[in-house]
Amino acid sequence: xxxxxxxxxxxxxxxxxxxxxxxxxxxxxxxxxxxxxxxxxxxxxxxxxxxxxxxxxxxxxxxxxxxxxxxxxxxxxxxxxxxxxxxxxxxxxxxxxxxxxxxxxxxxxxxxxxxxxxxxxxxxxxxxxxxxxxxxxxxxxxxxxxxxxxxxxxxxxxxxxxxxxxxxxxxxxxxxxxxxxxxxxxxxxxxxxxxxxxxxxxxxxxxxxxxxxxxxxxxxxxxxxxxxxxxxxxxxxxxxxxxxxxxxxxxxxxxxxxxxxxxxxxxxxxxxxxxxxxxxxxxxxxxxxxxxxxxxxxxxxxxxxxxxxxxxxxxxxxxxxxxxxxxxxxxxxxxxxxxxxxxxxxxxxxxxxxxxxxxxxxx
Amino acid sequence: xxxxxxxxxxxxxxxxxxxxxxxxxxxxxxxxxxxxxxxxxxxxxxxxxxxxxxxxxxxxxxxxxxxxxxxxxxxxxxxxxxxxxxxxxxxxxxxxxxxxxxxxxxxxxxxxxxxxxxxxxxxxxxxxxxxxxxxxxxxxxxxxxxxxxxxxxxxxxxxxxxxxxxxxxxxxxxxxxxxxxxxxxxx
Numbered sequence: 001x002x003x004x005x006x007x008x009x010x011x012x013x014x015x016x017x018x019x020x021x022x023x024x025x026x027x028x029x030x031x032x033x034x035x036x037x038x039x040x041x042x043x044x045x046x047x048x049x050x051x052x053x054x055x056x057x058x059x060x061x062x063x064x065x066x067x068x069x070x071x072x073x074x075x076x077x078x079x080x081x082x083x084x085x086x087x088x089x090x091x092x093x094x095x096x097x098x099x100x101x102x103x104x105x106x107x108x109x110x111x112x113x114x115x116x117x118x119x120x121x122x123x124x125x126x127x128x129x130x131x132x133x134x135x136x137x138x139x140x141x142x143x144x145x146x147x148x149x150x151x152x153x154x155x156x157x158x159x160x161x162x163x164x165x166x167x168x169x170x171x172x173x174x175x176x177x178x179x180x181x182x183x184x185x186x187x188x189x190x191x192x193x194x195x196x197x198x199x200x201x202x203x204x205x206x207x208x209x210x211x212x213x214x215x216x217x218x219x220x221x222x223x224x225x226x227x228x229x230x231x232x233x234x235x236x237x238x239x240x241x242x243x244x245x246x247x248x249x250x251x252x253x254x255x256x257x258x259x260x261x262x263x264x265x266x267x268x269x270x271x272x273x274x275x276x277x278x279x280x281x282x283x284x285x286x287x288x289x290x291x292x293x294x295x296x297x298x299x300x301x302x303x304x305x306x307x308x309x310x311x312x313x314x315x316x317x318x319x320x321x322x323x324x325x326x327x328x329x330x331x332x333x334x335x336x337x338x339x340x341x342x343x344x345x346x347x348x349x350x351x352x353x354x355x356x357x358x359x360x361x362x363x
Numbered sequence: 364x365x366x367x368x369x370x371x372x373x374x375x376x377x378x379x380x381x382x383x384x385x386x387x388x389x390x391x392x393x394x395x396x397x398x399x400x401x402x403x404x405x406x407x408x409x410x411x412x413x414x415x416x417x418x419x420x421x422x423x424x425x426x427x428x429x430x431x432x433x434x435x436x437x438x439x440x441x442x443x444x445x446x447x448x449x450x451x452x453x454x455x456x457x458x459x460x461x462x463x464x465x466x467x468x469x470x471x472x473x474x475x476x477x478x479x480x481x482x483x484x485x486x487x488x489x490x491x492x493x494x495x496x497x498x499x500x501x502x503x504x505x506x507x508x509x510x511x512x513x514x515x516x517x518x519x520x521x522x523x524x525x526x527x528x529x530x531x532x533x534x535x536x537x538x539x540x541x542x543x544x545x546x547x548x549x550x
Contacts, residue, residue: 025533026526031472033507033514033529045471059475061536064543066404067482068489068508074482077396077413083388086417090384090424135392 028058032065080136134172140164141182143301146277151178154189155196158278161299162217183215185278188230199237202259203246207232212249213275217298221259226274227251282320282328289314292332293360300325303355308362311338325356337363372436379427391420394437397481398444405448415447438476445474485543492542496535503528504535 027044030036036044048058141147141159148158152170159165163182171177176196188196190209198205200216203223210230216223225234227249234246234255246264247255253268273283282299284292290312293304302325306312314336320328329340343357378386395416402412419440423430432439493501499521506512506520514532518525 021537022530022534025537026530027533028536029514029529029532032532035514048471055471056475057540058471059473059478060540062472062474063480064485064536064539065508067400067480067485068504068539074396074400074486077399077409079392079395082395082413082417083391086391086420087384087388089417089421090387 028061032062080138134168134170136166136168138164138166143299146280148278151176151189153191153194156187158185160184160215160277162301180214180216182217183213183277185211185213185275187211202237203257204235204237204243205232206235213278215274223257223259224274225249225255225257226271227253228271228275276319280322282318282323284316284318286315286317288312289316289332289336289338289360292316296325296328301355302358304358304360306360308360311336311360311362314338329358339363369435376430376432376436379424380430387420387424390436394440394481395420397483398440400482401441401479402444402448405445406451411451412448415451416444419443419447434477437481438479441474441476441479445476480543488543489539492539495542496538500531500535500538503531504539507532 024044024047027036027040027047030040031044048055139147139149139159141161141163143162146158146160148156149165150156151167153176155176157165157167157178160183163180163184165181165184166179168177171194174194176191176194178196178198180198180200184198186196186198186207188207188210192208196207198207198214200214200223201218203214203216203225205212205214205225207230210232211228212230212232213224213226213228215225225232229251232249234249234257235243236246237243246257247266249255249266250268252271253266254271254274256265256267257263270285273285276283277299282295284295287295289306293306296302297304316332316336318331318335320331323331333339338360339362340358340360343359345356346354348354372390375386375390379390398416398419399409399412402415403409406412406415423440423443493505496504503517503521506517507514512520514525514528518528521528
């Protein structure tokens with residue numbers, strides 16, 4: 001076998017004859033399947049080492065063999081999950097919020113030198129083009145903070161404290177779809193041909209070019225949608241309710257859906273208080289203390305409990321702007337017959353502290 | 364002359380050295396799936412392949428200040444993953460003395476990491492390239508690479524000898540390479 005290959009080589013040095021081609025094809029086919037005799041291996045090895053051309057050919061052919069996978073195989077790899085796992089391994093934890101700001105900062109830095117050199121800015125686009133699959137980004141606004149971000153289509157999203165959004169790096173297909181846990185205000189870029197969907201655990205919202213607020217914290221039975229401009233349809237999420245329509249909102253309408261009773265109510269009027277948070281304001285308009293405490297617990301990730309039933313229904317009217325929880329409690333105490341006591345936080349094993357624990361009493 | 368993708372990657376590397384974990388996560392997301400597919404060609408086991416690639420990235424982060432990358436970042440990552448796979452194979456062979464954990468000794472059969480094309484890079488062209496193959500050649504290739512059939516089974520299916528299947532696979536690769544030639548040109 002070896003002899004035969006060598007002979008062919010000596011005769012035709014410049015190009016491979018059909019016979020030689022067939023021999024090499026067979027050897028490579030056998031090699032890649034891992035089924036070769038020792039002599040066959042040596043023959044192939046010799047051929048490869050004969051010239052840079054041969055080596056090149058073999059490497060390229062082996063490359064093609066190795067990457068001839070189906071697109072589904074590639075898409076079945078859960079990069080997001082692997083990323084989370086890996087980020088936990090490199091100690092110190094990680095907040096995904098910064099991804100957006102890194103891209104913006106990187107885009108800005110890249111723009112300057114590239115423009116100077118006359119290149120078209122496309123670094124990140126090039127990396128993206130090489131990946132056919134859409135990448136999903138996840139952003140979380142940690143407790144006590146808010147984030148705003150821009151989506152690929154020009155839609156702006158304001159994310160409230162403790163909320164989490166998952167969105168694709170680019171929108172493909174007929175619809176634009178994002179996933180929300182918590183509360184966000186959307187200013188959707190108008191595009192009637194591509195409706196914008198926000199999916200939460202229990203509700204899904206469909207909009208085209210509108211401004212609305214959606215509050216859907218997991219673990220809360222109180223879901224609210226507020227429409228400022230445009231039109232939205234609110235549906236049940238998921239398969240069991242068959243995505244039935246819950247209601248359609250018009251500007252300045254506020255929908256409240258109770259998941260426990262399946263009760264729906266739509267009110268209209270001054271709806272600013274529902275999304276004033278995006279401007280850094282916390283507005284209470286005749287809200288009960290119970291309601292106020294619920295909001296404070298959520299925004300500040302605290303554990304406030306009302307100890308006397310009598311005071312639960314005290315009503316408050318206030319506008320807070322970037323005040324801390326301590327300041328807000330102090331102001332509430334000053335304006336109504338209540339007092340409160342804070343129990344010291346405990347240090348947790350991972351270095352953080354347990355939630356602030358506050359008890360409110362009748363004065 | 365560097366491409367804008369290379370410039371971008373250099374920027375990411377710089378940010379990583381400055382403790383930027385988000386830059387690291389962008390790199391991870393860009394390469395992870397392809398590296399897992401590459402790793403699978405050695406390990407034939409997806410979960411082992413994933414572990415190896417994740418280990419490579421963890422070591423990459425931990426050694427970020429001492430990184431010495433000659434050539435492209437892609438080839439560096441491919442080499443790291445390959446080394447990780449070889450270590451695993453050696454370990455398996457030692458522990459289990461299984462013939463299947465074959466460690467390649469001859470450098471003749473090495474990959475060229477510098478111009479290696481990743482899964483996602485060849486995907487799109489692969490489809491059209493496959494369409495240009497003669498029917499029985501394409502079939503042999505697809506049944507083996509996409510459906511995971513062994514040569515013996517394909518031979519039975521096609522009513523030919525195993526040797527003929529070997530030739531067909533080799534021929535499929537030859538023709539595919541013709542179609543995909545321009546991808547292998549290094550800049």
